[in-house]
Amino acid sequence: MSPYEYIKHRQILWALRHGKRLGSQFRHDADPARVERGEKLFTFDLDDNLFEPLAPEVRREFEAGDGGELEGKMNAVHSSSATAVNFFHYWRRRGLIAEAARAVRVPSTGIAGLRFEARFPIHADFFKAPNLDVVIDYVPGNVLKATAIECKFNEPFGGWGRKGLKPVYLDHKEFWTELPNLRAIAEQVSPADTRFVALDVPQLLKHTLGLMNAYGKRGFRLLYLHYDAPGPAAVRHAEEIAEFSRHMERDGVMFQSSTYQEAILSLARDRRAEHEAFVDYLAERYL
Incomplete structure (x- = not known):
């Protein structure tokens, strides 16, 4: 079984164990008969896919x-955005962002806040700015201004x-002045990415x-938070992360990777006594 199928079916089984009604697609105006056809991957109610409902300010983000x-x-049981919300929303809502930062092994002192779907424009000529799943902001005066977190669940293994x-991006040579190693990688994935699987x-x-445009090279850390899975495709994923990490290091950019499993096990070891229901939810669903 591929990691993609493994992750997807584990999440379907989680939903069935907890009596979540699933449909094969999700649209607010969908015909109920249509959503019963095909593979059922979407909860009818978003709250059924989350540990707790979205806070109003998070919904606005x-x-x-x-x-x-x-x-x-986000209604998909294998949604990476739902996974990110399930991990980080709890801590933000309770003012305990440092706990999440420690679990994913990023700096946890001087934290000012946490945002979802943060946008960082690259250049005024570009209409669309990339969305980062989660950003931890630090207080003014900190050398480190932000830890930006790109969250992945089953995307590395197919389905898109x-x-x-x-x-x-390559036409703007000024983007790469301080990033010669990343420029070399960029040339290998433009206009098509045939280098990384x-x-x-x-x-x-x-x-x-x-992030460079917002904070300069020394002002941010980029964390790649992902879900691990068995099989050769996951081994390839790990190898590509290591290769990309080497290029980032050579250019002096702070980059690290971590898995949800590592973070959940850290919470289970250190924080379960105070947050039992939440940690048990993460462990049952994602370990």
């Missing part, structure tokens, strides 16, 4: 983004179309450029 997550995508980096390098490059 997703509405301000352009990913369409609240238009049905891979896009390359548009040549316009599992890791979405064009997306990570755009995030890096947007």
